[in-house]
Amino acid sequence: MRIVIVGGVAAGMSAASRAKRLNPEAEVVVFERGDWISYGACGLPYVLGGDVRDWDALVARTPERMRAQGIAVRLQHEVTGVDARAGTVTVLERQAGRTSTEPFDRLLLATGVSPIRPDWSRTDLQGVHVLKDIPDGQAIEASLKGAKRVCIVGGGYIGIELAEACRARNLSVVMLEKAPDVAGRALDHEYRVRVREELEQRGVDVRTGVTVEGLTGKAGRVTGVQTDAGLVRADVVIVAVGVKPQVELAKAAGVRIGKTGAIAVNHRQETSVPGLYAAGDNCESTHRVTRRRVHIPLGLTANRMGRVAGVNMAGGEARFPGIVGTGIFKVFGLGAARTGLTQAEANALGLNAVSVDVTSTDHAGYYFDASPIHVRLTAERGTGRLLGAQLVGCRESIKRVDVVAALLHGRGKVQDLAAMDLAYAPPFSSVWDVLLVAADKLGRAVSQR
Numbered sequence: 008m009r010i011v012i013v014g015g016v017a018a019g020m021s022a023a024s025r026a027k028r029l030n031p032e033a034e035v036v037v038f039e040r041g042d043w044i045s046y047g048a049c050g051l052p053y054v055l056g057g058d059v060r061d062w063d064a065l066v067a068r069t070p071e072r073m074r075a076q077g078i079a080v081r082l083q084h085e086v087t088g089v090d091a092r093a094g095t096v097t098v099l100e101r102q103a104g105r106t107s108t109e110p111f112d113r114l115l116l117a118t119g120v121s122p123i124r125p126d127w128s129r130t131d132l133q134g135v136h137v138l139k140d141i142p143d144g145q146a147i148e149a150s151l152k153g154a155k156r157v158c159i160v161g162g163g164y165i166g167i168e169l170a171e172a173c174r175a176r177n178l179s180v181v182m183l184e185k186a187p188d189v190a191g192r193a194l195d196h197e198y199r200v201r202v203r204e205e206l207e208q209r210g211v212d213v214r215t216g217v218t219v220e221g222l223t224g225k226a227g228r229v230t231g232v233q234t235d236a237g238l239v240r241a242d243v244v245i246v247a248v249g250v251k252p253q254v255e256l257a258k259a260a261g262v263r264i265g266k267t268g269a270i271a272v273n274h275r276q277e278t279s280v281p282g283l284y285a286a287g288d289n290c291e292s293t294h295r296v297t298r299r300r301v302h303i304p305l306g307l308t309a310n311r312m313g314r315v316a317g318v319n320m321a322g323g324e325a326r327f328p329g330i331v332g333t334g335i336f337k338v339f340g341l342g343a344a345r346t347g348l349t350q351a352e353a354n355a356l357g358l359n360a361v362s363v364d365v366t367s368t369d370h371a372g373y374y375f376d377a378s379p380i381h382v383r384l385t386a387e388r389g390t391g392r393l394l395g396a397q398l399v400g401c402r403e404s405i406k407r408v409d410v411v412a413a414l415l416h417g418r419g420k421v422q423d424l425a426a427m428d429l430a431y432a433p434p435f436s437s438v439w440d441v442l443l444v445a446a447d448k449l450g451r452a453v454s455q456r
Contacts (some may be wrong), residue, residue, distance in 0.1 A: 008084045009034045009109035009174055010026050010033055010034065010035045010036070010039070010111065010112065010113045010114075010115070010320050010402065011036050011096060011111075011114050011115070011330070012038070012117060012423050013033070013035045013037030013038055013096070013114070013116050013117060013118055013288070014037075014039065014115075014117035014118050014119060014200045015043075015045065015082075015117075015182075016039075016044065016048065016119060016140075016312060017042075017045075017047065017048070017117075017287060017288075017310050018115075018116035018119075018288075018313035019037055019039070019044075019071070019115065019287070019313060020044055020068060020171065020284040020308065021309075021311075021312075021314050022115050022286055022317035022445070023035050023354070024073075024078070024291075024317065025314045025316075025318050025321070026074070026318070026320050026321040027076060027149055027252045027321075029163065029317070029323050030321035030322055031077070031276055033209070033321055034079070035077070035078045035079065036078075036079040036181065037073070037079065037080045037081065037088050038081050038096075038109075039081065039083075040083065040084065040085035040101065041083070041140060041142065042082055042083065043066065043141045043142075043351065044066075044068065044070055044106045045066060045069075046066045046067065046141060047065045047067065047290075047306070048140065049142075049456065051141070051143070051168050052171070052172045052246040052381055053139070053168075054156065055144060055148060055169070055172040056173075057152070057171075057172075058175075067127045068249075069409070071156045078174065081408060083100065083102050084098050084099070084101070086256060087099050087369045088259060089114065089256055089259060089260035089283075090260075091114075091260045091280045091283055092113065094110055094114075094381065095110050095280065096109050096111060108370065111322040111352065112223065114262075114284065115276075115284045115285065115313075116257055116283065116284070116309045117160040117285070118252075118253040118254075118287075118289050118442070119252075119287055119288045119309075120139075120252050120288040120289065120304055120441065121139065121253050122137035122138070122139050122248075122254060123246075123248050123250060123251055125138060125176070125219070127197050127221045127432065128246045130224075130229075131227070132222060132308065134150050134228050134229040134243045134316075135148070135222065135243075135246070136243070137245070137246050137247070138165060138169065138193070138245065139266070143190060144222050147243070147245065147272070150243045150255075151176060151178065151240075151243060152163075153242075155179060156178065156180075156240060156241050156242050157173045157179070157200075157242065157243045157244075157245065158180075158181045158182075158232050158239050158245070159173070159180065159182045159183070159242060160183045160219055160245070160248060161184065161193065161230065161248040161249070162182055162186070162188075162191070162213070163193070163247060163249065164185075164193070164334070164336045165247040165280070166184075166245075166247040167182075167202070167265070167338055169245055169452065170182055170206060171209070171337070171339055174211060174339075174391060180203050180210070180212065181212040182206065182211055182212075182214065183214050183219060183232065183239065184213070184214070184216075185215075185219075185248075187216055188215060189203050190336075191415060192395050193262065193334060193336075193343070193349075194343060195344050195350050195362075195397060196351075198397050200344055201343075201381065202338050202341070202399065205340065206339070206435065209340075212303030214236070218234060218235045220231040220234060220235060221380075222239065228242075229242070229244050230242075231429030234313050235365045242407075245401070245456075250304060250423070251268065252290070254269065254270055257270050257285060257289070260283060261279075262281055262283060262325060263279035264355055265290050265291040265300050265302075265311050266292045266300065267301060267302035268300055269291045269302040270290045271300070272284070272285050272289055272327075274293075274317060275315065275324075276290070276316035277331060278328060278362065283317075284315055286371065287304075287308075287312055288304035288309055290312060292308060292312075292326060292327070292330045293329040293330070295328075295370075295395060295416055295418070296332075296348055296415055297356060301330070301332060303332050303334075308330055308386065308441060310415040311335045312327055325326075328416070331416060332347060332348075333409070333412045334346075334406060335405065335406075337402060340400070340402070341399060341400065341401065341402070342367045342398075342403070342405040343352075344399075344406070344408035345396065345397045345398075346395055346396050346398075346412040347393065347394050347396060348395040349385065353385060353395070353403070360385055360387055360394055361385070361386060361388050361455075362384065362449075363384055363449045363452050364382050364388075365381075365382050365445040366379060366380070366382075367379075367380055367382075367441040367444060368380065368437065368441075369401055369403075369404035369436075369441075370402055370433060370434055370435050370436050370437060371433035371434075372406075374434055378401040379400060380404045380405070380407075380441055381399045382396065382398050382407075382441050382445045383397040384442075384445045384449045385449075386421045387453065388448050388452075388453050388455075389454075390420070391420040391421045392420055392451075393415055393420060393421055395411070395415070403404070407440075407442055410427070411424065420447075421446055421450045421453055424446040425443060425446035425450055427442075429443060
């Protein structure tokens, strides 16, 4: 059996490892168009900010290590076409400029996402960047040397993390966001406000409700961002307005694309074309709370999808369990996390939802370093079914989100959370943990009409 994998980062290499482990006799070949495989892309901003020592530290498995395990890794090889009926892919060897045809019995498309680049950002001016992979990070690092002022366009996860990284380098930072708030897709308004306050207190100039119209430059280098509110001067511009799934190969192969714009797959990561699988950020998932198909690209999801695909391509049986949309990010001294649905998302879906907010301390208030933590729990009126949670607080404390995520996977109810036996000791929690307090409050709210 010959298993061909397109893409060598999270999903692709997870699939390759699992397939080879399950079926050692299978020939597993990975085509990666870049120079790096199996690295933690989520760590890119932290190399720029100095929290991670260098780019190599992000690498989990080198090509040499994978080859030693019997997996053929071909760098600078770009798959440009798929013939599903013939069972072949067309591969461009980028450095040599040669094209070849490679056979497969099973094919995995692990092509990930690409950064959205508005028309105004497509420029030859130096100093204009996106951040998707290690080469992007290295290019940003080179531009930041000697820079004084950075403009980040976009106030989502990546934009926020980049703002902190640039402030760690003592750079002036302006953040432009078209929406009314930063972190708009992750949190409800009341919690987005807390994120913005932290950014501004740490010296980030946050400007929301601003539309970018173009760039200015001089001598081939960017000098500013033109907006509907005026010119923003900058030495470096980083565009972080979102990502889109890379589905061109899938479309060309006749694979069905879902309503989200990502590849439609079943629970085995199989596409609509026999023998073709897909895994990672280019795929849809089933949301376990709503039972709807969604596209929420996150690291754990990509790795888990890859494992499932690898097992099934090698002849085993594995199922992807779906997601509940759990996300977490750092904002200087704060952390922010969410799982399931926000109140705004529940409203948009027409659910009869109610939320409660509780502010407490992350551990016993009398303990010397207790810090505030803010929790919003959301549930369905009448049934008491948990729908989601949002937390903002000191970094480690918000990992409590995982408790709610676990309950959401089992379609748990408010009373299930209220009855949980959570750990208590003064350095770690109050005797009545903030989640238990919130669950008690929410339990009363869901029963009210």
